[in-house]
Amino acid sequence: MKQMIIEGNNTLTGKIKIGGAKNSAVALIPASILASGISQIDNVPNISDRDALIDILNILNCNVDIKGDQLKIDTTNLRNTSIDEKYSKKLRASYYFMGALLGKEKYVEMCIPGGCNIGARPIDIHIDGFKALGAKVKIENNKYILQADKLIGTDIYLRFQSVGATINLMFASVLAEGKTVIHNAAKEAEIENIANFLISMGANIEGAGTDKIIITGVKELYGGKITVLPDRIEAGTYIILGALVGKNLCINNIIPKHIESLTSKLIDMDSDITINEDNIVISKVDHLKPTNIKTLVYPGFPTDIGQPMSVLLTQANGTSLFEETIWENRMGHVPSLNKMGANITVKNMSAMIIGPSKLHGCEVIATDLRGGAALVLAGLTATGTTIVNDVEHILRGYENIETKLRNVGAKIEIKEI
Numbered sequence: 516m517k518q519m520i521i522e523g524n525n526t527l528t529g530k531i532k533i534g535g536a537k538n539s540a541v542a543l544i545p546a547s548i549l550a551s552g553i554s555q556i557d558n559v560p561n562i563s564d565r566d567a568l569i570d571i572l573n574i575l576n577c578n579v580d581i582k583g584d585q586l587k588i589d590t591t592n593l594r595n596t597s598i599d600e601k602y603s604k605k606l607r608a609s610y611y612f613m614g615a616l617l618g619k620e621k622y623v624e625m626c627i628p629g630g631c632n633i634g635a636r637p638i639d640i641h642i643d644g645f646k647a648l649g650a651k652v653k654i655e656n657n658k659y660i661l662q663a664d665k666l667i668g669t670d671i672y673l674r675f676q677s678v679g680a681t682i683n684l685m686f687a688s689v690l691a692e693g694k695t696v697i698h699n700a701a702k703e704a705e706i707e708n709i710a711n712f713l714i715s716m717g718a719n720i721e722g723a724g725t726d727k728i729i730i731t732g733v734k735e736l737y738g739g740k741i742t743v744l745p746d747r748i749e750a751g752t753y754i755i756l757g758a759l760v761g762k763n764l765c766i767n768n769i770i771p772k773h774i775e776s777l778t779s780k781l782i783d784m785d786s787d788i789t790i791n792e793d794n795i796v797i798s799k800v801d802h803l804k805p806t807n808i809k810t811l812v813y814p815g816f817p818t819d820i821g822q823p824m825s826v827l828l829t830q831a832n833g834t835s836l837f838e839e840t841i842w843e844n845r846m847g848h849v850p851s852l853n854k855m856g857a858n859i860t861v862k863n864m865s866a867m868i869i870g871p872s873k874l875h876g877c878e879v880i881a882t883d884l885r886g887g888a889a890l891v892l893a894g895l896t897a898t899g900t901t902i903v904n905d906v907e908h909i910l911r912g913y914e915n916i917e918t919k920l921r922n923v924g925a926k927i928e929i930k931e932i
């Protein structure tokens with residue numbers, strides 16, 4: 516088990532370079548098996564979710580060559596074997612092997628996926644879509660078995676704009692016969708990035724990034740190439756950090772348009788923020804105005820930035836509301852924040868946050884990835900020492916967090932206990 520020790524209340528200044536987006540990379544890696552040959556993915560973040568997916572590729576007899584942030588994945592000797600719970604449970608994104616293997620091999624055996632404890636996380640929309648394309652789906656002993664004689668393109672309407680289902684159904688349909696139209700598709704920037712990878716392999720996809728994606732099946736895909744787009748959630752987390760304890764903290768290598776829902780809120784709060792072409796510079800101010808945030812699908816306020824943002828709301832002058840609409844269980848970090856001196860009352864999926872509160876260091880537990888990141892922000896804002904337990908959750912999604920924060924002046928250390 517790993518523990519993070521933070522000496523807080525230091526002003527942070529300098530540059531934090533944002534890496535490739537976790538939620539794009541975790542789909543791009545499984546997507547590589549749709550191609551015959553070698554694919555190249557650049558700007559892959561060095562996070563534990565990457566390694567968990569590479570382990571699955573190795574089980575499938577694919578060869579992965581890692582050089583810095585570049586992956587070369589050779590699927591020439593792909594062997595379609597059952598993916599056991601030991602591997603599938605490590606992360607949510609293991610389910611992208613369902614769509615990819617179904618598309619390529621028309622057969623998948625995979626145990627249920629894992630992931631953060633932020634809600635029930637059903638996959639019925641994915642399964643309904645696979646069935647619409649012609650797959651038969653059985654669940655035996657916690658294992659999904661998906662099989663199709665052939666997959667035939669069709670119209671699929673998603674009852675919710677699910678990110679994962681949109682991606683999985685692109686995977687399952689790129690090699691299907693005829694045309695698939697995904698209606699009410701998720702529009703996240705990552706989806707366009709993933710579609711561009713498939714297009715580089717020879718797939719025929721139009722409309723990715725809108726709510727109607729049209730895929731015309733092709734017979735075969737060949738090794739493709741893509742650069743992972745910058746991580747808007749990692750960027751958002753550090754931008755909020757700048758508003759908490761920054762002095763001209765520069766978050767660079769980003770696409771500011773992808774986080775306008777956050778930056779417009781920060782402007783409403785009267786923060787000191789400058790938005791440039793590929794970076795944002797932000798400093799702490801004495802009086803932040805309170806605000807209300809409600810998480811929504813893209814391009815609304817991202818659910819993955821709600822928890823870090825709740826820390827900033829503890830420092831605003833007055834009452835703010837944080838309403839979560841995507842996941843039922845996004846308030847796991849609140850007891851820890853209250854233990855550190857925050858004044859937050861949770862009712863169902865909403866939190867009322869009364870600020871400003873003086874936060875003080877103490878021992879807390881990361882219950883999930885973004886909740887854990889919120890506690891790191893709180894620890895860096897608080898006076899005294901904060902000990903964050905179960906840091907593994909955070910390392911799933913934030914590459915080199917210790918080094919990135921130390922480089923801008925944070926006193927932070929990760930220890931094995």
Ligand code: EPU
Pocket residue numbers: 537538539541607608631633634635636637638639640641642675676677678679680701748818819841842843884885912
């Ligand atoms: N949903 C269903 N049935 C489904 C699929 C989803 O009911 O078959 C529900 C979910 O329970 C949830 C909502 O629909 O209430 C949204 O789920 P979605 O499928 O969009 O989420 P996801 O694909 O499982 C991805 C990210 C999450 C991010 C969400 C929303 C990955 C690996 N995960 O999850 O990221 O919160 O989209 O933007 O891409 C994170 O990075 O910390 C994280 C949790």
